[in-house]
Amino acid sequence: MVTTTITDAVPGMTAVEQQPLLVVRDLRKHFAVKGGFLGRTQAVVQAVDNVTFDVMKGETLGIVGESGCGKSTTARVIMHLIEPDAGEVIFDGQAVGHSDGIGYRELYRNVQMVFQDSYSSLNPRLPIALSVAFGPMVHGMLRGAALERAASVLGQVGLDSANFANRYSHELSGGQRQRVNIARALALEPKLILLDEAVSSLDKSIEAQVLNLLFDLKREFDLTYIFISHDLNVVRYISDRVLVMYLGKVAEIGSVEAVYTNPQHPYTQALLSSMPSMDPRRRTEQAPLTGDPPNPINPPSGCRFRTRCPFAEDICAGTPPRLTSRPEHGISQQVACHMHDPSSGHSRAMATEAARP
């Protein structure tokens, strides 16, 4: 019943074909900030608020946004490392954690995650072969067989096991450690890998090596990626579609082509033009935004970007914008902005509406 309703909502895909591998519906996670006398709840961080998106088989979905906008929380909720307050995660047509859906173990066999901090995501007391073999062992493989699997996956990520299997994480460089983490994720032969800032802590020359590895693995094993990063250039390079988050909400989602060359949300536009210029003859002359992102505790009412938005009007403070697509963009691009919702009453929405033939 779920699968039938979603196909038409998938941006970036011509409606018919495949069913999405992962569907995330109205996901919400609020953190209570405790403090004061007897640890009463003082405030609520709306880390993830009604986030909805789909990931198609074989694609890479990039998620970008500034620090604290809820990227990692989204990933951790999808992995059920923290329980969502509301919303659904549907993997391959089956709701996760429902009686008629799939259980967590089944989910973990198919979805794996690579964490940002390559150091703390490896147990310092285990040789890396055992870290990699742990997953298969959990799923019932015998130790010997699991270690063999580990050796072959380590080989696939470019670490020959004769040299590396018995090392400990502190005996590896940052790039090598991240390869081990990728191997660990691969060891369960998942269909989907969530990469949370997987290359952010690496040097540029090492980052390029790891990106190449991800590129090759994806092709070889038919993987699907969710690639979380704050580096817009990297996301552009690796993704097919991109989701832009702002303070726990989806601001814009669409194909990389569309979003990078024709951004519709004022935040996306600002984000893209904030990227440092790579051309010394044409440096940035004016900062696209002033001020810092607001505090996710008690975020602005209505549209969360309105406090930094040059086009904000009364309507923006009143109602939160819906994620809508405009006909001229097809369904390849959806924006949560009143200016793009003809029925919103924003003056610019009217203007563009009128200008259209």
Added chain:
Amino acid sequence: MVSKTDNTVIVVDPAEALRRARQGRGYWRRVWERLRGDWGTLSVIGIILLILLAAAFAPFVATHDPMQGSILGRLKGFGYNGHILGTDETGRDLFSRIVFGARLSLITGVLPVLFALVIGGFLGVVAGYFRGFPNSVIMRGVDVLYAFPSILLAIAITGMLGSGLTNTILALTITFIPPLVRISETVTSQVRSLDFVEAARSSGARPLTIIRFHILNNMLGPVLVYTTSLISISIILAAGLSFLGLGVTPPDAEWGLMLNNLRSAIWVNPVIAALPGVMIFITSMCFNLMSDGLRQAMDVRL
């Protein structure tokens, strides 16, 4: 702007480096390597081993029957009539009594801490790993016990249960459970928040498997260091209980009890009277120093 560079380089043998890397030097191996170079700690451990051996083989080490008194030879000094360390207030051989006393003193020093480590460590890991409800129940319970200073708690419990070896061990075990729950809970919840535990959870592993593979081996170092430091406290507390008449009962040899019995001799032969105290001091000091040495070798920051 051409600059001359200086070319001092260090030569390392690449083959040797590769061999060492291939083997992989795990945590305990590195701890051992660090410990091996630490002569101070090694000699302290040596002394502790000596005392342990002497206690274990007390019948062979002792020169006299520790229970055999003599009306004539009371409170004699070193070397009197073949008594190496002299005699006590009933003329028993002090050296032999100290050797035999080491048995009870070590038992009351080490056993309660071991029992408390098992019980407290288990509760601490449960509280630290599962957080939420189990955590509040366990930690609030511990807080209640924590309200009393450990010596008072031990006295109160033996006062209730009555004196004797078993009751002393029981009382001290209860006394040491709260600090061990605390430390295990702290370390466990620190380890639990690290990404590799999240990674293990996201491979679908059950809590018990995660604790076995990922938590225990990471919390063992800090908890062990803390535990060894408790042994010295336990030895002193046990001696204190016996001294107060709440612990081991006469005529058994136990350092605290011996100290109490020799108390009246302090004016007659102060050196002899102080001997059991000196043993308590040396032993607990050695455990303390060993704990410090292990802390360094294990690179533990508490």
Added chain:
Amino acid sequence: MSQDSILSVDNLSVRFRTHEGIVHAVNGVSFDLAQGEVLGILGESGSGKSVTLRAIIGLLPREYASIGGRVRFGGREIQHLSNEELNAIRGARIAMIFQEPMVAFDPVFTVGDQIAETIVRHDGASWRDAMRRARDLLELVQIPSAKRRLAAYPHEMSGGMQQRAMIALALSCNPQLLLADEPTTALDVTVQIQIILLLRELQRELGMSVIFVTHDVGVATEISDRLAVMYAGRFVETGPAVDVIEQPRHPYTDGLLSSTVLSARQGHRLNAIPGAPPDLMALPDACSFAPRCRYAEEQCLSGVPALSPITRDHATRCLRVGEGRLEL
């Protein structure tokens, strides 16, 4: 060496004695910095950027760091100064800003107090004047409602705001030279560009010289007049930013630029540099990039190549490019 240079570094080397061995962190860095010039130092983690800056301002621990070569600032050699003289120069004529603003501030005093205190200490101004100057400075670095912010504690400010306050603190005594150690690395892109533009504007207005350390090619491009690319404790290429970016003349710079995702096409592999940086405890007596370099030849292993000029102010530490035998 040019006349108007305010800083000149000659064959600077720094090594650290550690338990594992001697770390060769900086190995012969030489450059001149002109009045009002912005030098960007671009390099990967561990290449020695921060250590170079710390050596210039005399902040390295003397107990286990041995420093070779000369650093001249305003005609005086930094190494020969006493601690008091160094302290007088630090803050007043050379200021430094860091990646982590909290290291510059004491958490228990307000931002205004700390800036005013610095002004009083270095200029001997009255507290009232110092406070007024502090407010002007906060306005200068574009902190909104500056007057109110004087009374704020550092932790009450957001990351970008703290960074601005630290810049204000650094500027409080009109330094001639500003050393910036990755001040934008921890910031979001939208804030980063604001800080870069702010620094550029302040530098122009105040005529300061700046050394700006970063590992981000884009940031370096935005801020630098001149660029130095650092690898394993050495400058491997120096030149005007435009030349270095558009026409890299060292295989490492070239690899770095072409392995950035910008130059790559979607759906194609990146042109990555293989291997990893060398172990600073066992640097070979050769070109340190040679093991990763696809142009390396026998000769590259026969000694450390010198930084040799190609054009008037563009130099490379590559034998083959230097001798004109390699076009990148």
